[in-house]
Amino acid sequence: MDYIQFLIGAVLSLFLGGLLGWQRQRIGKTAGFRTYALVTFGSAFFTMISINAFESADQARVASQVITGIGFLGAGMIIHKNGRIVEGLTTAASLWASSAIGMAVGVGWYFEAITAALIMFLLLFIYKI
Known part of the structure; x- marks a missing residue:
């Protein structure tokens, strides 16, 4: 991977x-x-590292750990109130899905990442219609 690819x-x-x-x-x-x-x-950066630095290891391991780690981060966004009202699920889910966008960028799937981000943005933007 050259510097220009990383910068993009x-x-x-x-x-x-x-x-x-x-x-x-x-x-x-x-x-x-x-x-x-x-x-x-x-x-994106963890994905780039796993692809370019660990040629002999299973590169999917880093991806699976990124997904798991972001899941824990998203869990911290979910708030329970009075045992009945749950808030933050959409934020947690969209944060988790945004990591997939970063991973797509990391493997060079720029068009797919842009498309997914636009779909997510539209879905979040029209929330509560």
Whole structure:
């Protein structure tokens, strides 16, 4: 992987995550611009590392651990109130899905990552219609 590929992946993952995070922050949710941008960037970077640094090992292991780790992060977004009201599920799910966007960027699937991010953005933007 050359520096230009890394730079394109870094900028694209930060932009796509930031776009999703901006939407969540705009409506006052717990995770916002920085959180989403960091999750997509981190997922992309871990994926790039696993592809380029560990040729002899099972590269899917890093991907599975990223998914698990983001699941724990998302679990912290879910709040239970009075045993009946649950909040934060959409934020947790979208944060988890944004890591998949970062992983897609990390393997070089730029078109797929952009498409998935736009679909997620539209889904989140039209929430409560």
